[in-house]
Amino acid sequence: MMRQAHKRSQLRTRAVVAAAALLLGGGGTAVIAQHASAGASHGGGRDAGHGSHDAGGGSGGGSAAGARTLACPDVGDRLRDVPAPARTEVSRGLSQLDAQVAQAYERMTSHQGGEDTVLDELKAKRAETIGRINDSLTADGAGPAPATVAAASLSGCRTEQVSTAAADDSSRDLAPRLGARGMPGGPSRADFADIRTAPLRNGPRARPGGSTGTFTSVCGRNENGHFNPDNVIVTPGVRNGAHHMHDYVGNKSTDAFSTDASLAAAGTTCANGDKSSHYWPVLRVLDGKAAPDANAPGGGHDGNMGTVLRPASVTLQFRGSPVSKVTAMPRFLRIITGDAKALTNGVANANASWSCEGFENRQLKDKYPICPKGADVVRTFAFQNCWDGRNTDSANHRTHVAFARPDGSCPRGFRAVPQLVQRITYDVPAGVPFAVDSFPEQLHKPVTDHGDFINVMSDRLMAKAASCVNDGRTC
Incomplete structure (x- = not known):
């Protein structure tokens, strides 16, 4: 069993603040940059493995209408062959990747370091973890090389802006509790x-x-x-x-x-x-x-x-x-x-x-x-x-x-x-x-x-x- 050792005190604090905001009729969303709304396309950004991504559409990038999140390639979805001897280590690695993204997301939304610094550190951690996953796939003849995943292309993440602007007034009755832009973290x-x-x-x-x-x-x-x-x-x-x-x-x-x-x-x-x-x-x-x-x-x-x-x-x-x-x-x-x-x-x-x-x-x-x-x-x-x-x-x-x-x-x-x-x-x-x-x-x-x-x-x-x-x- 792998122990999840990451700390999330800041995330818990924001959640408690959000709960209080609900009772007070307030709201708000952590926003750390201005970019266009996240959408179906994931092909832009400063480069494929690092930096901000402009998905087009949405609210036009105004901070009043958007929340910031992290988008990382889904390593688990790329797996095509996991031999039995490798399953435990692959499972641990996939969970570590999720924990790393959660940690980075917390740092970004609580302004613990610059965006580029957070993304660079996350990329390094993911590359190391993906490397261990690949090692487990090929160790002791557990599987052929084609079973591995491409660490270089999957380790980098980007930030995305997600629209929080309602398309119409059908949700107006929720405004007293949810606020105009919603809760921190959605x-x-x-x-x-x-x-x-x-x-x-x-x-x-x-x-x-x-x-x-x-x-x-x-x-x-x-x-x-x-x-x-x-x-x-x-x-x-x-x-x-x-x-x-x-x-x-x-x-x-x-x-x-x-x-x-x-x-x-x-x-x-x-x-x-x-x-x-x-x-x-x-x-x-x-x-x-x-x-x-x-x-x-x-x-x-x-x-x-x-x-x-x-x-x-x-x-x-x-x-x-x-x-x-x-x-x-x-x-x-x-x-x-x-x-x-x-x-x-x-x-x-x-x-x-x-x-x-x-x-x-x-x-x-x-x-x-x-x-x-x-x-x-x-x-x-x-x-x-x-x-x-x-x-x-x-x-x-x-x-x-x-x-x-x-x-x-x-x-x-x-x-x-x-x-x-x-x-x-x-x-x-x-x-x-x-x-x-x-x-x-x-x-x-x-x-x-x-x-x-x-x-x-x-x-x-x-x-x-x-x-x-x-x-x-x-x-």
Whole structure:
């Protein structure tokens, strides 16, 4: 186990100040330079590995309309082969990279050193850590040289300006608590929108030969209080590998040190005996109240403040393919949907969906919904529903699964499996802002929302699920 030794006193202090600002009706965002809004493009800047980045668009760079953050290449996403002997060291290295970015972000937003100095020091630290990752990939014949990642091109980071200007006045009711520009570290009023302004959602229609049934596991709402800031899929063996708090249902034992064997031996909160692990970042209301984890890893230690909301409901449903039958998932298949770093990575892997009860034909991808009175907030994670037929995981935790094409068919080389849809609802107090936990530099943006799943169903139960889906039954 690697101990996360970094100190975040300044980050905690800013979070406490932000909480006080909420109660006082204030707000404000730490701004340290003027550049254009962050957007989909990540190709500019003074150079590819250092300095400021002008993404174009946005507010025109005025400090009154923007917040500053750090954008670093995602090393984990570049991995293509991690041999078993290297996994522990790679996991530790990836967690260290996240900690280094968080430290640098804290220094920048609290003005502890000049921007260029912070970026130079961060680049040096990242280069050293990436070098260790590469050494572990090639040590003792653990893997071929092509498994390594390019330290020179991935070590440098840049600063980005993120717009905090609301596009319209739909978030005006949040102003007394959130302030005109939001909280230090996010979110801002620009991150909220009336659900009635969201686009209508349309999907492919079922065709003859499709699979229209559903299979549901009833696993509760985390009444047993299973929380931790680990991520056993991305950073196994590392405490606080996520740097934000996760909410769990299903498997009762999931943490950083879980193995296939320990998950299979554990108990479950699911009524049908399904031992699968389902988890996602907690949702917090920004009510200015100190949470029990205000000084803990994953909580205030990592810039996540506010009261954790228990879901009003959790629905875990497996659905079919509109164009074909589905194949049973293999046991211990791991899937991540969405991107916890979508603010700085771009939206290629983003898969957030926010809505309100009664309005789920409308979905927001990069905004939190402002719901009509009496309507709960809804988070929906529709997971990748195509599998490569061979692997239960991949080095970057993405390439072994894929989303179906717009017509519902799977890409070449993939086969349809039951699609997991996690639907979580929350009774959010009217007029009170809320946000998901996130890495500090991701500013609690709604686009960073993501869900995680490890299939620990018995083969018999998964076969039943596939049969229900293929036969058009509701189970």
